[in-house]
Amino acid sequence: MAKNKESFARTLFIVVGLCLICSIFVSTAAVLLKPTQQENKLLDKQKYILEAANLIDSKSQVTKQEILDTYEKFVEAKVINLKTGDEVTGVNADTFDQQKASRDPETSSVPEHDIASIKRVADNAVVYLVHDEAGKVTSVILPVHGYGLWSTMYAFLAVEPDLNTVQNLVYYSQGETPGLGGEVENPVWKAKWKGKKLFDEQGNVAISVTKNPAIAETPYGVDALSGATLTSNGVQHSLTFWLGEEGFANFIKKARNGGLS
Template sequence: MAKNKETFARTVFIVIGLCFICSIFVSTAAVLLKPTQQENKLLDKQKYILEAANLIDSKSQVSKKEILATYEKFVEAKVINLKTGEEVAGVDGDTYDQQKVSRDPETSSKPEHDIASIKRVADNAVIYLVHDESGKLTSVILPVHGYGLWSTMYAFLAVEPDLNTVQNLVYYSQGETPGLGGEVENPKWKAKWHGKKLFDEQGNIAITVTKNPAVAETPYGVDALSGATLTSNGVQHTLTFWLGNEGFANFIKKARNGGLS
């Protein structure tokens, strides 16, 4: 009997010891790999920004070196205050973590009209200015996000310097149903956004994700995703929020009055 107790105690001791050793390995690996994970995450984001700006083709294989060189040459990340629309001096747009900041009550707020179900919005947001070889502004890229059917969907909205004509809407992170809401990443649907207008002549938000073919053919309409009404509504709500007064509206107004170059 005593021998059985001793064997059981020894087994428990060995199991606990192995668990402890494994936990040390896992923790150490997590710490050591964190810089690499963050670097890959940043690289992935830069790749999607370049795709939104038509600087790389999503179908082509592009090396890490090419992504970094192209981004550094043509893209400038700036942090702007959403209430004033003005640039925030002294903040590096490439390292500013807007999602993290939005979770801090000291640097964010709850939207009054949270149509996109984002819960909290950071006081400051990142925007990306894209220039050509001569330094001429060719694109303005606005990071946007909002809830779909199952997930918060993150995208880059690239527009012409007029801050009205859409170049691309590129979703880079979403958990919608494959073959339905997941079609936000389908190149055929993404192509429908090219050349569409965000605002009407009076400056009102006019872009509409619609099931009506007649509306979809207008400069302000885009076909809704087939069989994915709630995801399509999520795209609409995302744009309505971020183009509105609690989003980038003040920045857009200032930019149109000569605030960009």
């Protein structure tokens, strides 16, 4: 009996020891890998921003250094306050985590008209100004997100300096059904956004993701995704919210009045 107890104690000691060693190893690896993970996450975001700005082709292979150099040369990130539309100084726009800020009650609020089902909206957001070789703004990129059928879908909306004409709508994170809602990433569907208008002559949000061919052929319409009504609605609601008063409306108004620099 004593031998059995001794054997059990020894086995337990070994198991506990192995668990402790493994936990230390995993924790150490997580700490050591965190800077690399954050760097890769930032690089991935910059790649999608460059794609939205037509500075790289999503189909071509680009190196890490090419992404970094192109982004640094042509893209200027700014943190803006959504309520005022003014730039927020003293904040690193390239590392500002808007998603994290939206989860903190101290830096976010519950939207009054949560049509995009985002639950909370951060007080501040990042916008990206894309310049040409001469320093002239050629594109403004707005991050937008909203809930589709299964997931929150994140995208970069690139518009002309008039803040009305669409250049690109690039979804970079979504969990919709492959072949249906997942087609938000299909180049054929993405191409349908180019040249579309977001606002009517009265300044109202007019862009429509629609099943009506007659509307889709107008400057304000884009074909809805076939067989993915709720995902298409999610795209519509995302744009309606983020182009509205609780989104980028105040920034857009100021930018149109000479705020782009």
